[in-house]
Amino acid sequence: MRATLLYGAGDVRVEDVADPKIQNPTDAVVRIVLSCACGSDLWPYKSLQPTDTPRHMGHEFLGVVEEAGAAVRGIKAGDVVVAPFVYADNTCVYCREGLQTSCVHGGQWGVGGVDGGQGQAARVPHAEGTLVKLPVGEDSELLPDLLTLSDILCTGYHAARTAGVVPGDTVTVVGDGAVGLAAVISAKLLGAEQIILMGRHQVRTDLGRAFGATDVVAERGEDGVARVRELTGGEGSRRVLECVGLKEALVQSFGAVRAGGTISRVGAPQYPEVPFGFGDFMRNITLTGGVAPARAYIDELMPHILDGSITPGRVFDRTLDLEDIADGYRVMNDRQALKVLIRP
Amino acid sequence: MRATLLYGAGDVRVEDVADPKIQNPTDAVVRIVLSCACGSDLWPYKSLQPTDTPRHMGHEFLGVVEEAGAAVRGIKAGDVVVAPFVYADNTCVYCREGLQTSCVHGGQWGVGGVDGGQGQAARVPHAEGTLVKLPVGEDSELLPDLLTLSDILCTGYHAARTAGVVPGDTVTVVGDGAVGLAAVISAKLLGAEQIILMGRHQVRTDLGRAFGATDVVAERGEDGVARVRELTGGEGSRRVLECVGLKEALVQSFGAVRAGGTISRVGAPQYPEVPFGFGDFMRNITLTGGVAPARAYIDELMPHILDGSITPGRVFDRTLDLEDIADGYRVMNDRQALKVLIRP
Numbered sequence: 001m002r003a004t005l006l007y008g009a010g011d012v013r014v015e016d017v018a019d020p021k022i023q024n025p026t027d028a029v030v031r032i033v034l035s036c037a038c039g040s041d042l043w044p045y046k047s048l049q050p051t052d053t054p055r056h057m058g059h060e061f062l063g064v065v066e067e068a069g070a071a072v073r074g075i076k077a078g079d080v081v082v083a084p085f086v087y088a089d090n091t092c093v094y095c096r097e098g099l100q101t102s103c104v105h106g107g108q109w110g111v112g113g114v115d116g117g118q119g120q121a122a123r124v125p126h127a128e129g130t131l132v133k134l135p136v137g138e139d140s141e142l143l144p145d146l147l148t149l150s151d152i153l154c155t156g157y158h159a160a161r162t163a164g165v166v167p168g169d170t171v172t173v174v175g176d177g178a179v180g181l182a183a184v185i186s187a188k189l190l191g192a193e194q195i196i197l198m199g200r201h202q203v204r205t206d207l208g209r210a211f212g213a214t215d216v217v218a219e220r221g222e223d224g225v226a227r228v229r230e231l232t233g234g235e236g237s238r239r240v241l242e243c244v245g246l247k248e249a250l251v252q253s254f255g256a257v258r259a260g261g262t263i264s265r266v267g268a269p270q271y272p273e274v275p276f277g278f279g280d281f282m283r284n285i286t287l288t289g290g291v292a293p294a295r296a297y298i299d300e301l302m303p304h305i306l307d308g309s310i311t312p313g314r315v316f317d318r319t320l321d322l323e324d325i326a327d328g329y330r331v332m333n334d335r336q337a338l339k340v341l342i343r344p
Numbered sequence: 345m346r347a348t349l350l351y352g353a354g355d356v357r358v359e360d361v362a363d364p365k366i367q368n369p370t371d372a373v374v375r376i377v378l379s380c381a382c383g384s385d386l387w388p389y390k391s392l393q394p395t396d397t398p399r400h401m402g403h404e405f406l407g408v409v410e411e412a413g414a415a416v417r418g419i420k421a422g423d424v425v426v427a428p429f430v431y432a433d434n435t436c437v438y439c440r441e442g443l444q445t446s447c448v449h450g451g452q453w454g455v456g457g458v459d460g461g462q463g464q465a466a467r468v469p470h471a472e473g474t475l476v477k478l479p480v481g482e483d484s485e486l487l488p489d490l491l492t493l494s495d496i497l498c499t500g501y502h503a504a505r506t507a508g509v510v511p512g513d514t515v516t517v518v519g520d521g522a523v524g525l526a527a528v529i530s531a532k533l534l535g536a537e538q539i540i541l542m543g544r545h546q547v548r549t550d551l552g553r554a555f556g557a558t559d560v561v562a563e564r565g566e567d568g569v570a571r572v573r574e575l576t577g578g579e580g581s582r583r584v585l586e587c588v589g590l591k592e593a594l595v596q597s598f599g600a601v602r603a604g605g606t607i608s609r610v611g612a613p614q615y616p617e618v619p620f621g622f623g624d625f626m627r628n629i630t631l632t633g634g635v636a637p638a639r640a641y642i643d644e645l646m647p648h649i650l651d652g653s654i655t656p657g658r659v660f661d662r663t664l665d666l667e668d669i670a671d672g673y674r675v676m677n678d679r680q681a682l683k684v685l686i687r688p
Contacts, residue, residue, distance in 0.1 A: 290628030
C-alpha cells in the first residue's frame with residue numbers, strides 16, 4: 001500500500017510500504033477513507049534531521065474495517081470506524097479513568113511497526129479498545145466532521161473540560177488553529193458565555209465567531225493581554241485554553257488569566273520550562289491539560305455532530321489526494337491552509 | 345509597644361514602635377496573646393540586604409480585641425480572635441469566591457503602615473472581614489492549636505483541597521516542616537488512605553506519623569522518587585502536596601506524581617521557572633495550589649480543633665518571649681526547632 005513518510009524537514013514522500021496484516025488476535029485492519037494532517041505534524045516537518053529510517057506519518061483517520069482479529073468483539077469487517085490519535089486497550093487502570101493516553105498497552109501511530117494514519121490502510125492494535133463505530137456509511141457527508149473526533153475536537157474539548165469550564169464562564173482561547181477553533185466549539189458546548197479568541201488570521205477567527213467566539217483579539221503579547229483584561233472588566237479570564245504550544249502563547253495565557261483561574265494547555269509544549277514563579281503562585285493560578293485522551297470523549301461528542309449542532313469539519317479548507325500530501329504539508333506550514341483533508 | 349523588626353539577614357531586633365490606633369472605622373486594635381515565626385519568615389532572614397527601613401515581621405497571631413472601629417460589626421472589645429495571614433474585606437468578588445488572598449482591599453501584615461504579627465498589638469484593617477472570633481478564653485490550652493488557623497493549618501489544607509484529595513486517595517507530602525505536617529493532617533481529614541511523608545528529620549516525621557502519615561520516605565531526589573513509586577505500585581502518587589518552595593522539591597514532586605495526577609504547591613516558590621515540558625504534558629499532570637486563602641478555611645477547620653480531633657499545635661516545639669524572638673529565628677533557621685511560639 002501507499003503511505004506517507006517523512007525523511008527530514010520539508011521532505012515528505014508517499015511510498016510503497018508493506019500491506020497491513022493481522023499480527024495479534026486483538027488487531028484489526030482498517031482501509032482508510034479519510035485522514036488529515038495535524039498542526040503537530042508540522043513540528044517534525046520543520047525540524048527533523050535527514051534520516052534513512054523515515055517516520056511513518058499521520059495519527060488521524062477513519063475508514064472501513066477489512067478484517068478483525070479473533071479476539072476483537074464489537075467491531076467487524078464492514079464497520080465504519082474512527083480511530084483516536086493514540087491506540088489503547090481501553091481496559092487498563094488508566095483507560096478506566098479516561099486517561100487512554102497513558103494506557104499501559106497503548107502507543108502512537110507510526111511508531112514501533114504500527115502504521116501511520118496518512119496511508120491507504122492501517123493495522124490497529126487493541127482494535128476493540130481503540131476503534132469507535134460510526135453510525136454512518138462511508139459516503140456520509142458527515143465524515144469530515146466525524147474525523148475531527150480523532151484528534152482536534154477531542155483535544156479542544158480536553159482543554160475546556162480540564163480547565164473546568166462551566167455555564168456562564170469566561171473563556172479565552174489562545175490560538176486560531178484547528179485545535180483553537182475546536183476549543184471554541186467546546187467552550188460553547190459547556191455553556192461558556194464569553195469566549196474570547198486570540199488569533200490574527202481573519203479567515204480563521206471568522207470561523208471562530210461562527211463556532212461561538214464572542215470576541216476576537218488580534219493583538220499579541222502585552223497588547224493582547226491588555227485587550228483581554230479590558231474585555232473582562234479588568235480581571236482577566238477565568239479559563240484560558242492554550243492551543244498553540246509555543247512559550248509566547250503560554251506567557252500570554254498567564255497574562256490573560258484571572259486570579260484563581262485555570263490555564264489548560266493542549267498545545268504540545270515546544271519548551272522545557274514554564275515561567276510560573278512567585279507572582280502567579282500568589283494569584284493561585286492552576287496549569288492543567290496535557291495530551292488529550294480522545295477516546296474518552298468520542299462517545300460524548302459524536303451525537304453533537306450527528307444531530308448537526310456542531311460542524312467542526314469546517315476547519316478543513318483543502319482536500320488533497322494522498323499522492324499530493326507533500327503539498328498539504330507545505331500549504332499548512334505556509335498558513336495557506338488551516339487543515340488539509342487527505343483522501344487515500 | 346514592642347515589635348519585631350528585620351534589619352537584614354540574621355539581624356532581628358525587638359524595638360519600640362508606635363502603638364496601634366484605630367485609623368479607619370473598619371479597623372480594630374488587637375492585643376496579641378500568641379504569635380509565632382513562619383518558615384516563610386526565614387527567606388528574608390537568610391537573604392535581606394541590610395536596610396535602615398526594617399521590615400515589620402510576623403503574619404500569624406491571635407489575641408484579644410481592645411477596640412473596634414465604628415463600622416465593625418460582629419467583633420467587639422474583649423473578643424478572642426485569630427487573624428489569617430493576610431487581611432481582607434471578605435466581601436469583594438474574590439473574597440466571595442474564597443480567594444481572600446486576592447482581595448481588592450486586602451494586604452499583607454507589616455507592609456504599608458500595617459503592623460506585623462510579631463509584636464504586642466496590631467491594628468487590623470477590615471477587621472470585620474479579617475478576624476474570626478474564637479469561642480475560647482485567652483487562657484485556653486487550645487490557643488496554640490487555634491493559632492495554626494492563622495496560616496499553616498489552612499495552608500496545608502489549601503494544598504490538600506486544591507489537589508482534589510478524596511476519600512481513599514494516595515497522597516504524597518513533600519517536606520516535613522510545619523506546613524508539610526499540616527498537609528498530612530489535612531489529607532487525613534479529607535479521607536486519604538495512603539499518606540506518604542517525604543522528610544528526613546525523624547522528630548518531625550514521627551510527628552507526621554502521629555498526624556496520619558502511613559509511610560515516611562527519608563530519601564531525596566531520584567531515590568526518593570523511586571521509593572514513592574515502590575510504595576504506590578509503580579504508578580506514583582495521585583496527589584502530591586509540595587510544602588517546601590525549593591525547585592528540588594518541585595522536581596521531586598513531578599517525579600512522584602502519577603500520570604493524570606495533581607501537584608499542589610503551597611511552598612512559596614523560590615524559583616521563577618517550573619520544569620514542566622513535553623514529558624509531563626504527555627502524562628497530563630496538573631500543577632495547582634498557591635498562597636492559601638486561610639480565611640476561607642478557618643470556619644471549616646476550627647471545629648476539628650475544638651473537639652480535639654486534630655492537634656496541629658503540636659508543631660510548636662519551643663516557646664519564647666517576644667524579647668527573645670531573635671533566638672527563635674536562629675533555632676528555626678538552624679533546624680533546632682520546628683516552629684517557635686512567641687508570647688508577647
